[in-house]
Amino acid sequence: MSKRFTLKRLLAVSVCGVALANPVHAAEKVYRLKLAESWPSNFPIFGDAPKNMAKMAEAMSNGRLKITIDSKNKHKSALGIFDLVRSGQYDMGHSASYYYKGKVPNTLYFTTMPFGMTAPEQYAWFYFGGGMDLMEKVYGEFGVLSFPGGNTGNQMGGWFQKEINSIEDLKGLKMRIPGFAGEVLAKVGAKPTNIPAGELYTALERRTIDALEWVGPSLDLRMGFHKIAPYYYTGWHEPGTELNFMVNARVWKKLPEDLQAILKVAMRTAAYDMYIQSYHASAENWAKMKSEFPNIQVKTFPKSVVTALQKANDALLEEKRASDPLAKEILDSQARYLEKVRVWSEISDNAYLNSLSD
Amino acid sequence: MSKRFTLKRLLAVSVCGVALANPVHAAEKVYRLKLAESWPSNFPIFGDAPKNMAKMAEAMSNGRLKITIDSKNKHKSALGIFDLVRSGQYDMGHSASYYYKGKVPNTLYFTTMPFGMTAPEQYAWFYFGGGMDLMEKVYGEFGVLSFPGGNTGNQMGGWFQKEINSIEDLKGLKMRIPGFAGEVLAKVGAKPTNIPAGELYTALERRTIDALEWVGPSLDLRMGFHKIAPYYYTGWHEPGTELNFMVNARVWKKLPEDLQAILKVAMRTAAYDMYIQSYHASAENWAKMKSEFPNIQVKTFPKSVVTALQKANDALLEEKRASDPLAKEILDSQARYLEKVRVWSEISDNAYLNSLSD
Numbered sequence: 001m002s003k004r005f006t007l008k009r010l011l012a013v014s015v016c017g018v019a020l021a022n023p024v025h026a027a028e029k030v031y032r033l034k035l036a037e038s039w040p041s042n043f044p045i046f047g048d049a050p051k052n053m054a055k056m057a058e059a060m061s062n063g064r065l066k067i068t069i070d071s072k073n074k075h076k077s078a079l080g081i082f083d084l085v086r087s088g089q090y091d092m093g094h095s096a097s098y099y100y101k102g103k104v105p106n107t108l109y110f111t112t113m114p115f116g117m118t119a120p121e122q123y124a125w126f127y128f129g130g131g132m133d134l135m136e137k138v139y140g141e142f143g144v145l146s147f148p149g150g151n152t153g154n155q156m157g158g159w160f161q162k163e164i165n166s167i168e169d170l171k172g173l174k175m176r177i178p179g180f181a182g183e184v185l186a187k188v189g190a191k192p193t194n195i196p197a198g199e200l201y202t203a204l205e206r207r208t209i210d211a212l213e214w215v216g217p218s219l220d221l222r223m224g225f226h227k228i229a230p231y232y233y234t235g236w237h238e239p240g241t242e243l244n245f246m247v248n249a250r251v252w253k254k255l256p257e258d259l260q261a262i263l264k265v266a267m268r269t270a271a272y273d274m275y276i277q278s279y280h281a282s283a284e285n286w287a288k289m290k291s292e293f294p295n296i297q298v299k300t301f302p303k304s305v306v307t308a309l310q311k312a313n314d315a316l317l318e319e320k321r322a323s324d325p326l327a328k329e330i331l332d333s334q335a336r337y338l339e340k341v342r343v344w345s346e347i348s349d350n351a352y353l354n355s356l357s358d
Numbered sequence: 359m360s361k362r363f364t365l366k367r368l369l370a371v372s373v374c375g376v377a378l379a380n381p382v383h384a385a386e387k388v389y390r391l392k393l394a395e396s397w398p399s400n401f402p403i404f405g406d407a408p409k410n411m412a413k414m415a416e417a418m419s420n421g422r423l424k425i426t427i428d429s430k431n432k433h434k435s436a437l438g439i440f441d442l443v444r445s446g447q448y449d450m451g452h453s454a455s456y457y458y459k460g461k462v463p464n465t466l467y468f469t470t471m472p473f474g475m476t477a478p479e480q481y482a483w484f485y486f487g488g489g490m491d492l493m494e495k496v497y498g499e500f501g502v503l504s505f506p507g508g509n510t511g512n513q514m515g516g517w518f519q520k521e522i523n524s525i526e527d528l529k530g531l532k533m534r535i536p537g538f539a540g541e542v543l544a545k546v547g548a549k550p551t552n553i554p555a556g557e558l559y560t561a562l563e564r565r566t567i568d569a570l571e572w573v574g575p576s577l578d579l580r581m582g583f584h585k586i587a588p589y590y591y592t593g594w595h596e597p598g599t600e601l602n603f604m605v606n607a608r609v610w611k612k613l614p615e616d617l618q619a620i621l622k623v624a625m626r627t628a629a630y631d632m633y634i635q636s637y638h639a640s641a642e643n644w645a646k647m648k649s650e651f652p653n654i655q656v657k658t659f660p661k662s663v664v665t666a667l668q669k670a671n672d673a674l675l676e677e678k679r680a681s682d683p684l685a686k687e688i689l690d691s692q693a694r695y696l697e698k699v700r701v702w703s704e705i706s707d708n709a710y711l712n713s714l715s716d
Binding site: 056059060061062115118119120121123124127128129153154156216217234235236239256257258261262265266268269272273275276277279280282283284286287290298300301303306307310340341342343344345346347348349350351352353354355356357 | 414417418419420473476477478479481482485486487511512514574575592593594597614615616619620623624626627630631633634635637638640641642644645648656658659661664665668698699700701702703704705706707708709710711712713714715
């Protein structure tokens with residue numbers, strides 16, 4: 001016994017010696033979190049954000065925080081991430097808040113809104129304008145924490161087979177455009193539809209639909225729409241699409257404070273990084289499209305069309321405000337913030353770009 | 359001896375026991391780094407970036423990485439941070455790369471350039487377009503690591519006592535505008551000067567100078583220039599001013615890998631955060647200025663003036679290219695990147711903002 005005791009002691013001291021010499025503490029608890037993402041395996045940019053986050057968290061925690069990622073190919077529930085995290089089936093998620101408006105209507109407001117804020121404007125609202133508190137109000141009661149998860153930048157208005165010169169041209173237009181923006185378009189007479197991603201190319205090519213929106217050059221290039229539609233319209237409906245990270249609140253509470261800090265900063269950085277990666281990929285991919293198909297025409301809806309869409313959007317937002325006090329609180333916060341921050345956007349980058357010679 | 363040995367052993371085991379039970383490892387080495395910043399104590403926004411960075415690093419490392427910050431009030435060397443870090447008098451610095459162009463000419467290119475990239479464009483260049491490698495080429499030979507340290511956003515062109523309607527109006531104009539942008543203005547006939555911050559208000563008020571640039575609403579408000587000059591010109595000379603963090607390379611190498619990862623991510627996030635904080639503060643402060651002094655007029659130089667300034671800028675950049683192969687490499691990289699990324703800026707946020715009704 002005595003000998004074994006000594007051996008045990010020696011072993012303990014030896015392990016301890018290793019621990020003191022080396023930052024890997026063998027006896028320290030390793031926290032393994034599982035994250036479910038909405039995207040297929042190896043989906044670029046969107047899928048890079050949680051990978052980047054997990055990599056940073058593991059490196060910063062010296063292996064004490066390990067996050068494994070399951071793509072939709074594994075969990076088969078691309079649009080069910082909120083429930084997977086809420087129920088604790090997964091510790092974390094990476095998705096987009098507005099996917100869950102059917103279940104929790106006020107999640108709609110934390111991704112992007114037609115005629116809403118651009119990416120830097122919206123980050124300013126989240127972090128300095130009260131947005132994070134409002135997001136907590138919405139997600140908190142479900143035991144879920146939500147954080148910004150990466151921005152696509154301003155999404156393009158989409159690929160069109162014909163030019164849009166007046167609001168008449170939108171009437172009856174069959175367009176793949178899901179969500180709230182689809183409701184706005186319906187209000188001015190268009191026929192929004194949703195079609196699975198895999199069928200979009202053929203639908204546009206065969207004119208089953210007249211137009212579609214996807215993301216922007218960063219992700220449109222691989223879809224090939226630029227080969228079959230002549231007009232690429234600039235955006236109005238998703239000016240700063242922010243994905244989100246979700247964390248189960250019980251899991252969060254069990255993490256030591258330093259790992260909470262690590263996880264929070266890793267998510268924050270990965271979100272910003274995705275915005276910058278999207279900016280880069282948009283620039284690169286647009287250059288590719290334009291060099292292969294130099295006849296693509298970039299178009300912007302005329303003012304009359306934009307004004308009509310803005311009116312339709314305002315009317316729908318009034319309905320949302322009337323339906324729920326928290327919706328009103330969020331929309332009012334966004335509207336007040338936008339009024340201030342937009343003036344700055346106009347007199348800074350926008351004035352600068354407009355001042356330059358062509 | 360035997361007794362003391364046992365005591366020491368027991369003590370070691372006891373310390374080790376604490377280490378294993380509690381994530382604060384008493385026996386673990388605490389790394390204390392000293393950072394020198396270019397700013398006075400409690401300088402807003404610029405000074406918040408290193409504070410934010412240090413706070414994140416300490417929380418994420420569970421107290422193993424402690425960074426103390428000395429303002430210029432302490433070290434008395436606001437524009438000497440590069441040398442303080444290079445020599446090892448300080449482990450880290452927070453400053454702006456272009457302050458050191460007198461000592462290392464190629465540091466000029468890592469802050470902002472007249473008619474250069476906006477903040478998101480430049481972050482994309484740094485992180486995805488080769489900018490970080492080029493910055494390493496410049497700083498590496500001095501044993502210093504440099505990282506983005508926070509962006510002010512597009513800086514305003516400055517406060518003017520009179521309107522600028524043609525290039526003639528710039529001739530002889532006495533303007534406080536330091537650095538490379540001052541050289542550009544000199545080339546079209548203006549008289550750039552530098553005046554200490556504390557004397558600027560009086561100089562502009564008494565017309566000792568006709569104009570000055572500082573930052574933008576985020577930091578101009580406290581200077582009070584809006585009370586004494588009627589015209590606020592939009593920017594051209596610093597479209598995305600990025601501060602920088604510097605780390606002494608020997609200090610960096612001595613940090614364990616996990617603390618390197620923590621420090622790197624903390625700096626990266628603090629930089630992004632400062633960009634967003636600047637965006638917010640610009641919006642807030644511009645609203646304040648405009649409500650207190652509703653007659654302030656925001657102006658943009660006419661195209662003819664912008665074109666003349668661009669030509670002067672291009673000529674100066676050609677001189678830089680001719681003077682040094684590495685300068686040429688950096689400027690060519692920026693020019694190639696700008697050409698691609700700018701088209702994206704134009705068809706995304708810029709087209710969106712231009713499309714909206716006033």
